[in-house]
Amino acid sequence: MDKRFIATDYENKLYSFWEKQGFLKPKTKLKPFTILMPPPNANASLHAGHGMYAVDDILIRYKRIRGFSSLWIPGMDHAGFETQYVYEKQLKKTGKSRLDFDRATLYQNIERFVKDNSGLIYQQFKRLGFLADWSRSVFTLDSAVLERVYATFIKMQTEGYVYRDDYIVNYCPFCGTSLSELEVKHVERIDPLYYLKYGPLVLATVRPETKFGDTALAVHPKDKRYQQWIGKTVDVQGLLGQFKIKVIADETVDPDFGTGVVKITPAHDPHDFEVGKRHHLKVKQVINRQGRLNEHTGPYAGLKVKIAREKIVADLKQKGLIERIDDQYLHAVTVCYKCGRDLEPTIIPNWFIKVKQLKQPVIKAIKDKQVRFFPVRYQKQILQWLEQMHDWPISRQITWGIRIPAWYDINQTNAYLVFLNSQKESVKGYAQDLLKKYPFSQIEAGLQELSAPVGSDYTISVTKPEGQYLQETDTFDTWFSSGQWPLVTLKAEEYAYRFPTDVLGTLSDILPFWVSRMLLFSLYLKKQVPFKNVYLWSMVSDSKGQKMSKSKGNVINPIELVEKYGADAFRASLLFGVAEGSKIPLTEEKVKAMRNFANKIWNIGRFLEMSLKENSTAVDQFELIDKDLKTDEAKLLEEFNKLKAKYQNQMDRFQLSRTFGEVYEFVWHRLADEYLEALKVELRNGNIRTLKLVKNIFVSCLVLLHPFMPFVTEAVYQEFEGSQASLLVAKTT
């Protein structure tokens, strides 16, 4: 044995050994243990956060050693929004944009882009030693997944869970899609607050450019200052001339904000949209999806929001319609979590899932502990989130994803269409007008976008119906398909045996997006929870607890660490001394410390191997009986047995970090520092009585450590037992 454990000499060799031995696949006819891997983005490469997938691997190996039929099924996610964003960024470098392509071509291009960039992450997972059954990998755009997603959608449609409605969504004009409430970020910002004169009243707003879409003014019903105006109509001098507007009373108006009077713009503000619904106000859109003012805004039509605002403010000032400006107004703005730009609340017809009934079984299952959360505090969080979950908008205005299988008869539906004509020019307009100028086939071939008004008839079908039908251009929200992950990864015949699966290990921040949706779909379609335990981990951060990001320049490339210190060291560093559910600071120092531990394990093995060899004749003849143990020997054995009992107990409760720490402590500071140091003296005196005992204890420790540090433990074990031996099937006490 070498003086040191050189990880790179062993890792690839051992991994292919495990592969050849068939350890990536489960043994049948044993108690099942199943984990579904959270599918990483298909075009992703390994980042530090993926390191925590090691948690799954630890459990898979632990259970395998304990005699379970461990199965870890991997997969990849098409990650609609994320991927299209990355693709478009790259496209931009070539001077093009998605608008240069028809939908079908764009899809194909992204598909090729993903194909070219995928697969790398599995290679990197293998370097980390993951015992997943790669042959069973599922991609979220595989035909089996599509079938499942369509079938679910059709079932939901049939059972009345699907509807279309105009909805005010957070629309990102830059990314060209609406974002769910979970995908928006709130940032605090100082903006000017304008006090505008509306006839006899004055109101405060940060968005004067939406004034053309105002359909009411509102005050608090108990506000003494404005009682006389409630229900009345006031005459207002505006930029486009004189107009009348009604004053309404609504409880949600904060009398302390500004003057206590607010303008209601249902088309461009979520709160106003709700108020508008309550008071049956007109919805008047004045900003389009490109983030520009539209034809209802007179001279401002065509201007981008920010520029329009400046101009409008200037004109208002000139006309004396601004009372004052508070330029130190601190408020929260919703921005796109992806590109960081201001979102434009916009009315867009959307597809929705009614969740009121669907979520009830989920809440019940969680309360009944059919699913358990580790750490437990997340149980409360997900319950809180479910309680106030409202209807789920499942449509996204992006191309990369599963296209909603709804078809519109274009002669009956006056949909808004955008397509590229045969000269590759962009044409926009309503179907009825366009069909007079262009043949249907040209519209169909060049189609980029279709937006059918709410209430349009549609046909749900996986294939195109007979006639002049165009398919919905919206795709399903990524989580609509990945939410059905547990229902597309197992084979039909496995459900009786492996479902619900045992553990879902994933990042805590996708608890609402993913975990809750999987529960929802699974309980809806299978009447069962998809997994019994949810193990949540947090962000891997830098040494100061800050999130790694390119802009901060604190990104650590895990593969570099693996190359330098070994996969075991990297894995262990993410577990050692980390509280379950807390942030996981990753530092090179820590990886180094764990590399040292791997080396320690190696050298304990080396020492024992050398000692056994030197004294082989004496050792062979000597048998130590339990009752002959001296106090310190008995004590060591007792401590080890205690550790082992604790180990099992804690591992089953997912206290991985603590368990690992305790084994570390025992192996290094107890077994090596104390016992082996004492044993050295004995050996010098030719006393070999405990050598076998210590070796057995050490090998048992290797078993305990194996899930955490698979490579070094297996390497040492093979030094003892030969190159075909494996801890994964070792028979130890």
Add this chain to the structure above:
RNA sequence: GGCCGCUUAGCUCAGUUGGUAGAGCAACCGGUUUACAUCCGGUAGGUCAGGGGUUCAAGUCCCUUAGCGGCCACCA
């Protein structure tokens, strides 16, 4: 504003039903005739955020204050 969590050695953090504090890294002193210097032995360093309470005994339980963080809601 609602719910949850955190505050322990210079840094990052452990500390399971309450029994006078630990690890890793960093620092200091000493030690290499071969298991490992990726090591061993030792030293220093904490009024366990502040205050109050329960108890024979509190880092650990209860109340409270402050600061930090997470989730949610609001934000015209």
